[in-house]
Amino acid sequence: MVSKFLLVSILDLLLGLNFLSPVVLIRNSLGTDEIIYADSGPQITPYFFPAAETNYFPIRDWGVPDPSLTVRSALLYDFASDKVLFSSNPETKLPIASLTKLLTAVIVVENMDLNDTVEAGKTAIEKSKKEGGGSNLYAGERIKASDLLKLMLIESSNDAAYAFEEHLSENYGIGLVEKMNEEAKNLGMNDSYFTEAAGLDDKNSFSTARDLVELVKYSFRHDSLYDILKTEKTEVASIDGRLKHQVLNTNQLLGKLLNVIGGKTGFTELAGGSMILVTEAPNSSSRLITVILGSEDRFSDAERIVEWAAKAYIWR
DSSP states (O other): OHHHHHHHHHHHHHTTOOTTSSEEEEEOTTSOEEEEEOSOSOOOOOOOOOOOOOOOOSEEOTTSOOOOOOOSEEEEEETTTTEEEEEESTTOOBOOGGGHHHHHHHHHHHHSOTTSEEEOOHHHHHHHHHTTOOOSSOTTOEEEHHHHHHHHHHSOOHHHHHHHHHHHHHHHOOOHHHHHHHHHHHTTOTTOBOSSSSSOOOSSOBBOHHHHHHHHHHHTTOHHHHHHHTOOEEEEEOTTSSOEEEEEOSOTTBTTBTTEEEEEEEEETTTEEEEEEEEEOTTSSSEEEEEEEEESSHHHHHHHHHHHHHHHEEOO
16 A cells, blocks of 8 residues: 555646545445545546657668778768667878868858859869869869859869858958868867868868768758769859859769768878768658768779668668
């Protein structure tokens, strides 16, 4: 009887009833226990929250061995379930080459008007050539910011990144690299540091596969970026229409894998091959984020991981 009284008291507290109110436990004539409220005031009907359903999917099939890769670091993450499905040295700090440009793009879309006209300064072009990145633009060329963004993300134009850096500084008073590191800190990318906007400077810049997943997750806020990243080819022109650029995507998996949502490639001698690839899950219920760093064959490695995930997990 004492235990039942304690149970009622606890229910009273949880349901917001006054413990000292005239609530009594009465055994009815049929011999079953029943809670009866003796006071005549309005009563509260107990409400119990339905049990939350745990999402166990995707479920690992351990009969399928881990993929064989040529990477220094890799990670596969399922966005819907918030699960890491595969990892290899995910916290190793490594140079990431042009994967840097995804963070650059996030800063650009959040801090400037994409209808702006950006001038490709001589300094930006010379910096790109000095770092070994060549040049896609002409000194003095004026181009719409939204088109410049396409050049930077689709063809991985380095001088486009440096042109954005100059434009943000001169027209908005924003230090792009400073803003990139600030954003990385806000996203919890605690093992990342950036020294320039294009990713050509490998010696002092670094990140990790785990940190890059956080960046990709945040970048999903900007659907326009993925409209660009999944574009296989396009053409952009200077404001006056005199200069035209045929823009071809550096991502060789576009058109090869049917479920690609978007991605970004990178390569330098120091970094090796790097890649971010976003694909639909096999049951189309989620987005899978693949990060490849220090690969000898980034496209094959990314493809292996995506195909492995379809076999190594039960997707319901």
